[in-house]
């Protein structure tokens with residue numbers, strides 16, 4: 466398993482919180498602990514000024530919060546995202562890394578299969594991805610920094626965040642429509658695979674090919690994802706069709722309905738492309754990650770006809786732009802961009 470920088474060990478009943486994700490929260494929403502010796506020790510109390518806490522924290526330090534306080538912290542983190550993304554004292558890469566870590570922290574519970582998808586959790590998810598969307602739409606520097614920051618873990622939530630970010634960036638590049646249209650791509654991209662929480666682990670993680678009944682179960686994630694969202698919200702949101710259609714393919718070979726061409730909404734097609742690309746360029750239990758070049762080759766040649774030529778060309782043009790930008794980055798940042806563009 467690859468290293469997951471924002472997931473560090475914690476004692477039972479506690480969860481880790483990297484100090485850097487707290488930087489734009491002014492008042493502590495819950496008690497903060499550190500892990501010294503056999504059990505966690507109280508480090509700062511709820512209501513304390515976080516600036517002072519952070520000032521005396523060592524660089525790279527991780528705190529703990531009690532799991533029962535998790536919702537309080539996630540709410541404060543989601544609310545702090547716009548300030549992180551707009552913080553001009555941080556470089557675009559620092560802002561991106563912090564925002565990515567915050568998004569991962571806020572979103573993890575809804576991708577945890579043990580948790581039912583609840584209304585408040587989903588609204589918090591909307592709040593976090595909308596903040597990222599609105600900044601990515603306006604801030605050119607943040608776009609490439611965010612793409613460079615994307616982490617290629619096996620974890621479901623990193624694939625979800627990556628799909629949303631690629632979706633936002635491609636929708637913006639193609640001038641898909643008003644900001645609401647891009648918000649739908651972002652929300653739909655983030656939540657496209659939420660139905661996989663309903664797919665048994667033995668099927669989801671099977672290292673060999675699925676048999677026909679297992680495939681049927683796997684394909685069910687599309688409908689169950691759509692239904693989970695509608696149930697949690699109490700209405701059908703404007704991005705629900707993206708979840709329902711993200712495996713439809715232009716040549717009619719997709720599922721669940723086998724729709725073709727313009728029968729599939731443009732934003733669903735767009736999410737279908739970036740979902741496939743991020744999946745191919747991420748390591749899976751049954752194969753290594755493809756380079757961006759290899760992934761695009763597979764999508765253009767092996768999967769010929771499945772994606773709209775026009776959309777795929779736009780995506781390739783977009784990634785080519787990142788490749789050019791990579792020349793101007795330092796080594797650490799370049800690794801991230803080249804992973805995407807080369």
Ligand SMILES: [Fe+2]
Nearest residue numbers: 657658711712
């Ligand atoms: Fe999917």
